[in-house]
Amino acid sequence: MKRHFKRQWYLYVIFVIVLYLAGAMIPFARYRKITNVESFDLSSFAAQEGVKDRAMLLETNQSAWDERIRLLNMAKKRIIISTFDMRPGQSTKDIMAVLQEKAKEDVKISILVDGISGFLRMEGEELFYALSSYPNVEMKIYNPINLAMPWKLQGRMHDKYVIVDDIGYILGGRNMFDYFIGEYKAKSKSHDREVLIYNENHGQPKNKSSLYEVESYFDEVWNMEECKLFHDDSDLAEEKEVKAMRKELEERYDKIKKEHPHLFEESNYYKNKTYETDGIKLVANPTGIYGKEPKVFANLCDLMKQAKESVQIHTPYIVCNDYMYQQLKEVKSSVPKAEIVINSVENGDNFVASSDYLWNKKDVVGTGMQIYEYDGGTSMHGKSMVIDSEISIVGSYNMDLRSTYMDTEVMLVVKSKRLANELEGHMEEFKHDSRKVVNEKEYEVPEHVEVENIPFLKKAAMYIVGLLLQPFRYVV
Numbered sequence: 001m002k003r004h005f006k007r008q009w010y011l012y013v014i015f016v017i018v019l020y021l022a023g024a025m026i027p028f029a030r031y032r033k034i035t036n037v038e039s040f041d042l043s044s045f046a047a048q049e050g051v052k053d054r055a056m057l058l059e060t061n062q063s064a065w066d067e068r069i070r071l072l073n074m075a076k077k078r079i080i081i082s083t084f085d086m087r088p089g090q091s092t093k094d095i096m097a098v099l100q101e102k103a104k105e106d107v108k109i110s111i112l113v114d115g116i117s118g119f120l121r122m123e124g125e126e127l128f129y130a131l132s133s134y135p136n137v138e139m140k141i142y143n144p145i146n147l148a149m150p151w152k153l154q155g156r157m158h159d160k161y162v163i164v165d166d167i168g169y170i171l172g173g174r175n176m177f178d179y180f181i182g183e184y185k186a187k188s189k190s191h192d193r194e195v196l197i198y199n200e201n202h203g204q205p206k207n208k209s210s211l212y213e214v215e216s217y218f219d220e221v222w223n224m225e226e227c228k229l230f231h232d233d234s235d236l237a238e239e240k241e242v243k244a245m246r247k248e249l250e251e252r253y254d255k256i257k258k259e260h261p262h263l264f265e266e267s268n269y270y271k272n273k274t275y276e277t278d279g280i281k282l283v284a285n286p287t288g289i290y291g292k293e294p295k296v297f298a299n300l301c302d303l304m305k306q307a308k309e310s311v312q313i314h315t316p317y318i319v320c321n322d323y324m325y326q327q328l329k330e331v332k333s334s335v336p337k338a339e340i341v342i343n344s345v346e347n348g349d350n351f352v353a354s355s356d357y358l359w360n361k362k363d364v365v366g367t368g369m370q371i372y373e374y375d376g377g378t379s380m381h382g383k384s385m386v387i388d389s390e391i392s393i394v395g396s397y398n399m400d401l402r403s404t405y406m407d408t409e410v411m412l413v414v415k416s417k418r419l420a421n422e423l424e425g426h427m428e429e430f431k432h433d434s435r436k437v438v439n440e441k442e443y444e445v446p447e448h449v450e451v452e453n454i455p456f457l458k459k460a461a462m463y464i465v466g467l468l469l470q471p472f473r474y475v476v
Contacts, residue, residue: 023150028291028406028474031321034298040281042306042391045415047279051208052200054274055419057394059193059426064174065091065182067196069256070263071164072098075107080163080218082112084156084396085175086128087121091182096131097253100246103136111139112222114157118230119145130245133236140227142408143289154475155289157221158396158407160194161214168198168270169211171412172394173383180381190349193314193382193426195394195412195419197280198270210280214410221287221408275418283395285409294323294404296397296411301327303387303413310337312386312427316379317353318342318364319400319476325367332368340399341430343380344373345462346452353400355466356476362440372434375449380430383411384423392420401474 047053058064072079072095079102086092099109111131113122118141122128132139142157161171172194174180180192201207221227236242257264283299286292304311311331318340320328332338345354357364365371374380385393395411397403435451436444445451454462469476 020150024153025472025475027151028154030291031323031405031474032291032293034293034295037298037302038295039299039302042303042387045279045281045391047277048208050201051210053210053277053280054198054200054270055277055280055414055416056196056198056270056274057193057419057422057426058170058172058196061181061189061192062183064170064180064192064194065094066263067170068095068162068181069098069260070269071162071168071170071196072102073264074167075102075164077107077165078163079107079109080161080215081110081176082157082159082161082218082221083117083176084114084158084160085117085121085177086113087117087177088125088127089178089186090184091178092176093127093249093252094182094256095176096127097249097256099131099137100134100249101253103131103134106136109137110222111137112157112218112227113139113141113230115141115143115145116156122230126241126245129231129236129239129242130249132231133234133242138232139230140222141230142221142224143226144228152289154406155226156407158403159221159410160396161218161410163211163215163218165202166199166207166209166211167202168196169214170194170196171214171410173381173396188349188379190379190381191376191430193384193394195392195414196270196274197412198274200271210282210412213282217282217284217410224287226289275416277414277416277419279415281413283411283413285407287408292405296409297324297327297399297404300385300393300397300411301331303391303393304331304338304385305334307335307387309335309388310386311335311339312424313340313399314380314382314384314427314430315340315399316343316381316383317348317350317357317398317400319353319356319360319402319473320364321401321473324399324404325363328367328369338368339370339372339431341372341374341380341427341434344375344435344451346454347373347375347377347379349379351462352465352469352476355462356469356473358462359466359470365437365440371437372431373437373443374430374434375451376430376433377452386420386424386427389424390417390420391415392423401476405474
């Protein structure tokens with residue numbers, strides 16, 4: 001009898017675990033269909049009269065650090081930061097040091113971070129308490145983790161951008177820590193990409209910069225009921241550790257300013273370093289925490305189908321369902337040259353997405369798109385496209401099921417031949433270090449490319465994980 005009850009106890013535990021996981025997964029198990037694709041004609045895509053937005057790419061981690069420090073220093077009224085992941089680190093301290101200085105100057109600062117990062121990376125960290133409890137600063141968490149509500153756990157905000165006054169903004173794929181920003185020593189690094197938009201009309205009343213479209217999107221998310229304040233209690237400011245951190249940030253700011261004076265100079269730097277644009281548009285997913293219509297993917301496919309000559313795509317990995325495969329086939333059938341560069345399984349840093357690719361590579365190749373697998377040694381994290389050497393698209397969207405149906409995502413569409421030419425040049429550099437996929441089993445491998453060997457046990461684990469995940473691919 002005792003043995004019988006013991007066996008039942010284990011069954012109850014297993015049942016509860018399965019029920020809990022089901023509660024977290026079921027709300028997202030059905031792929032929602034797109035009901036309304038917002039379309040615009042590429043041939044007539046143009047800036048509104050009087051808008052003078054200019055653009056530049058931030059291709060390196062150091063440029064991401066430089067331009068954040070430079071742009072944030074220009075703030076006089078408001079700073080907005082939205083990021084999926086913010087962690088303690090050297091580059092994060094640098095940015096926080098500048099933000100604290102700006103808060104002293106009565107600049108209003110709003111920072112929005114996803115709930116996963118808030119739960120795993122920010123709780124218990126004096127670095128974040130030092131700023132969250134500062135006057136003029138508000139930090140919020142998008143959909144904070146609540147283990148008692150498993151049906152909410154998968155709703156994530158994947159956006160990454162910085163807005164300063166009406167001067168300009170940075171938008172792309174970089175999270176806020178040393179893996180993506182700056183050249184501090186870290187266990188590993190990642191290649192990523194952002195675009196910086198400079199509003200040449202800043203300071204002028206009633207200017208119609210694309211900046212306001214991004215700011216409006218931020219306000220929509222910021223004001224959601226699911227976004228909660230992060231430790232804004234002023235009593236935190238009196239804690240010994242928090243006081244010490246604020247002092248450290250003050251000293252760090254002085255050091256940055258002394259060692260990098262060019263980043264604090266008043267100049268026409270952005271006017272001289274940016275390209276003219278002929279139109280900019282924000283494409284975004286719905287902002288709620290549950291399953292979404294695939295708005296970003298549908299819009300991007302609509303844009304690509306209008307191409308006359310070429311489409312080039314950079315995405316860290318590719319995880320698709322039948323609808324997405326069909327759309328990519330239609331893109332290929334309407335465009336003479338259509339290419340996708342992804343990380344190879346050996347080079348990527350996403351174990352789960354790579355595991356899925358091992359099982360679904362045949363379907364990816366079956367789209368007809370020319371696939372290249374990047375083997376450069378450092379994982380590629382950038383998400384971008386170039387259409388007809390004229391339209392550049394940069395943002396946070398990975399071509400996977402999670403980004404398509406579950407997460408908030410933002411992509412910026414920029415019409416500028418000079419920007420597109422520069423982006424194409426960077427894409428060619430990645431392609432130079434990539435294997436060209438001939439079919440499911442064969443490659444054309446450049447002589448200089450050395451493909452890393454995956455240990456047998458890791459490769460076996462990837463196949464097992466990939467197989468087990470097939471019924472639950474929608475969370476990948």
